[in-house]
Amino acid sequence: MASEGTAILEVVRVCKRFGGVLALDDVSFRVHEGQIVALIGPNGAGKTTLLNVIAGALEATSGEVFFQGKRLSGRSPQDRVRLGIVRTFQQALPFGGMTVLENVMVGAHLRGHCELWQAAVRSAALRREEEDLYLDALRCLNLVGLGSRALDEAASLPFGQQRLLAVARALAAEPKLLLMDEPAAGLNRLERDNLAALVERIRQMGVTVVLVEHDMSLVMRLADWVVVLDRGRRLAQGTPADIQRDPAVIAAYLGDGFHA
Amino acid sequence: MFRQPRSRRALPLGLFAAAVFALPLALHSPYALSTLTLIGLYTIVTLGLCLLMGYAGQASLGQAAFVGLGAYGSAILTRAFGLPGWLALLCACALTAAVAWLVGIPVLKLRGHYLAMGTLALGVIVNIGLREWRSVTGGPSGLAGIPHFALGPLTIKGDLQYYYLVWALVCVFLLISLNVVDSRFGRALRAIRASESAAESLGVDLGRIKLAVFVLAAMYASISGSLYAHYMTFISPGPFDLDSSVQFVLMAAVGGLASIWGAPFGTATVVLLALAIRELALAIVPQAGGEYQAVVYGVLLVLIMIFLPEGVTVSGMRYVRERLARGLWVQKVRRGGRGL
Numbered sequence: 001m002a003s004e005g006t007a008i009l010e011v012v013r014v015c016k017r018f019g020g021v022l023a024l025d026d027v028s029f030r031v032h033e034g035q036i037v038a039l040i041g042p043n044g045a046g047k048t049t050l051l052n053v054i055a056g057a058l059e060a061t062s063g064e065v066f067f068q069g070k071r072l073s074g075r076s077p078q079d080r081v082r083l084g085i086v087r088t089f090q091q092a093l094p095f096g097g098m099t100v101l102e103n104v105m106v107g108a109h110l111r112g113h114c115e116l117w118q119a120a121v122r123s124a125a126l127r128r129e130e131e132d133l134y135l136d137a138l139r140c141l142n143l144v145g146l147g148s149r150a151l152d153e154a155a156s157l158p159f160g161q162q163r164l165l166a167v168a169r170a171l172a173a174e175p176k177l178l179l180m181d182e183p184a185a186g187l188n189r190l191e192r193d194n195l196a197a198l199v200e201r202i203r204q205m206g207v208t209v210v211l212v213e214h215d216m217s218l219v220m221r222l223a224d225w226v227v228v229l230d231r232g233r234r235l236a237q238g239t240p241a242d243i244q245r246d247p248a249v250i251a252a253y254l255g256d257g258f259h260a
Numbered sequence: 261m262f263r264q265p266r267s268r269r270a271l272p273l274g275l276f277a278a279a280v281f282a283l284p285l286a287l288h289s290p291y292a293l294s295t296l297t298l299i300g301l302y303t304i305v306t307l308g309l310c311l312l313m314g315y316a317g318q319a320s321l322g323q324a325a326f327v328g329l330g331a332y333g334s335a336i337l338t339r340a341f342g343l344p345g346w347l348a349l350l351c352a353c354a355l356t357a358a359v360a361w362l363v364g365i366p367v368l369k370l371r372g373h374y375l376a377m378g379t380l381a382l383g384v385i386v387n388i389g390l391r392e393w394r395s396v397t398g399g400p401s402g403l404a405g406i407p408h409f410a411l412g413p414l415t416i417k418g419d420l421q422y423y424y425l426v427w428a429l430v431c432v433f434l435l436i437s438l439n440v441v442d443s444r445f446g447r448a449l450r451a452i453r454a455s456e457s458a459a460e461s462l463g464v465d466l467g468r469i470k471l472a473v474f475v476l477a478a479m480y481a482s483i484s485g486s487l488y489a490h491y492m493t494f495i496s497p498g499p500f501d502l503d504s505s506v507q508f509v510l511m512a513a514v515g516g517l518a519s520i521w522g523a524p525f526g527t528a529t530v531v532l533l534a535l536a537i538r539e540l541a542l543a544i545v546p547q548a549g550g551e552y553q554a555v556v557y558g559v560l561l562v563l564i565m566i567f568l569p570e571g572v573t574v575s576g577m578r579y580v581r582e583r584l585a586r587g588l589w590v591q592k593v594r595r596g597g598r599g600l
C-alpha cells in the first residue's frame with residue numbers, strides 16, 4: 001500500500017532547533033496520495049512541531065518539505081493553504097461571536113475574490129459569491145453532521161461538536177492534504193467512533209490525511225501508514241501491523257503492556 | 261433555492277432613518293439641531309473606530325488626526341483652489357487614505373499595541389503640523405471663510421440642511437459598515453479577533469485585512485472632517501488633538517466596540533453627557549475648565565470597562581430583552597402554562 005500512488009508530501013531530513021533543544025532531528029518520510037498517515041510518539045516527541053513545520057507555522061532549521069513536488073520552505077501559511085495544505089489544532093478554536101455557519105464560511109475565505117468596496121456596496125457579484133460560499137459551507141457542515149446547528153453561536157457548541165466544527169472549517173478550505181492535531185483528544189467513545197468514520201469519509205473524498213494521535217486503537221483502525229517519532233527522531237515507520245510488532249517501538253513507546 | 265439567512269438590517273435601518281428624519285420636526289432650537297449635527301459627524305468617525313477596534317481588535321489613538329486631514333484638506337482645496345465641495349471631499353479622503361496606508365504598513369506588521377503607539381505619534385505629528393505650517397494651515401488661528409458644502413448646483417446652507425446631509429450620510433455609513441461586517445471580509449475580521457492563529461491557518465491574511473480596515477476607518481474620519489469644515493466654515497487645530505482622539509475611543513467604547521448599531525448611541529451619550537457635565541461643573545465651580553470634563557471622562561471609561569465591557573448599547577439591549585423574556589414567562593406561569 002505504502003509504495004503505491006505518488007507521494008503528495010515528502011519530508012526530507014527535517015531538523016528543527018529551539019535554542020539548545022533539537023525538537024526534530026533528521027526526520028524523513030513520505031505520504032502518498034489518498035493515504036491516512038498517523039504520526040505517533042510519546043509526549044515531547046516532536047509530532048506537533050512537525051505538523052507546524054509542514055503547515056508553515058514554523059520554519060525548519062534545515063531539511064526540506066515538498067508538497068506535490070513543490071518546495072515549501074519560505075512559503076507563508078496562507079500560501080500553503082492556497083496550495084491545499086490545511087490544518088486543525090489540538091484545541092478546537094471556534095470563532096466566538098459568530099454562527100457555526102459563519103465559522104465554516106471563514107474556511108472558504110480564499111475562494112472569495114470580491115474586494116472590500118464590493119462588500120461595502122454589496123454588489124451583485126459579491127451577493128453571488130456569498131451565496132456560493134454559503135452553500136459550500138452548508139455542505140461541509142452536513143458532511144460532519146452539524147447541519148442542524150448551522151445558525152447557533154459557535155462557542156455555545158459542546159466540546160465534541162466544536163471539534164467537528166474545526167474539521168468542517170478546514171474542509172471548507174478544500175484541502176488536498178489535511179493535517180489534524182489530535183482530533184480525538186477529549187472525545188468520548190461514541191464521538192471517537194464518529195470521528196473515525198468522518199476521517200474515513202474525508203479520505204474517500206480524495207483528501208490525504210496526516211494525523212497526530214495518542215489513541216492507539218484509533219490509529220490502528222484508521223491509518224495506512226504509521227510514523228513513530230521519539231525525542232525528535234524517526235524511530236520507525238510501517239503499516240500499523242508492522243509497528244505493533246516492532247520491538248524498538250514496543251520498548252520505547254508502547255511499553256511492555258501493549259498487546260494488540 | 262436556499263437563501264442565506266441574514267441578520268435583518270432593512271427594518272432597523274428604516275426605523276432609524278425615519279427617526280432621524282422626524283427628529284428636527286420636534287425640535288425648534290437651532291442649538292439642539294447643531295448639537296445633533298455634530299453627533300452625526302462624530303458618529304461617522306466612531307463607526308470607523310468600531311470596525312477597527314471592535315472587529316479588527318486594533319486600537320487607534322490618532323483618529324482625530326485623520327479627521328483633521330480631511331477638514332484641512334477640504335478647507336484648503338475649496339478656499340485656495342476653488343474646488344467644488346464634493347470633489348475636495350473626495351480628494352481629501354484619498355489623501356488621508358494614502359497617509360493611513362503608509363503609516364499602517366510598518367505599524368500593522370507588529371502585533372499588540374504598536375498600532376496604538378503609532379497612531380498616537382501620528383496624531384501628535386499631524387497636530388504639530390497643523391499648528392506650525394502657518395503658510396498653509398494658518399497656524400493656531402486656523403482657517404476661516406471656508407465655503408459651504410456644494411453638491412453640483414446645490415449649496416448646503418443652514419443648520420437644518422446640514423443636519424439632513426450629515427444624518428443621511430450616517431445612514432449610508434451604517435449600511436456600509438453593516439455590509440462590511442457581514443461579508444467575507446467582515447467574517448475574516450471577526451475570526452482574527454477570536455483567534456489569530458486559527459484564522460491564519462485558513463488562509464486569512466492578517467496584515468492585509470488589518471491594513472484595509474485601518475484605511476477604511478481613516479476614510480470615514482476624513483469624510484467626517486471635510487463636512488465638519490464646511491459646516492463650521494472655520495477650523496483650527498484644537499478639535500483635532502489627542503483629547504478628541506480619546507473622546508472618539510470613548511464614544512466607540514460606550515456604544516460597544518463590536519457593535520455597529522452602538523456607534524450612534526455611544527456617540528450621542530458621550531456628547532450629551534459632556535454637555536451636562538459642563539453645565540454641572542459651571543454651576544458648582546464657576547471657573548471650571550476642561551480638566552473637570554477629562555476627570556469625569558476617565559472615571560466613565562473605567563466604569564464602562566469594568567461593568568459594561570460590551571458597551572452601554574449592547575448591555576442595555578440585553579437587559580431589555582431579558583426583562584421582556586421574563587415578563588412573558590411570568591405571564592405564562594400566571595396563566596398556568598409551563599413557562600418558557
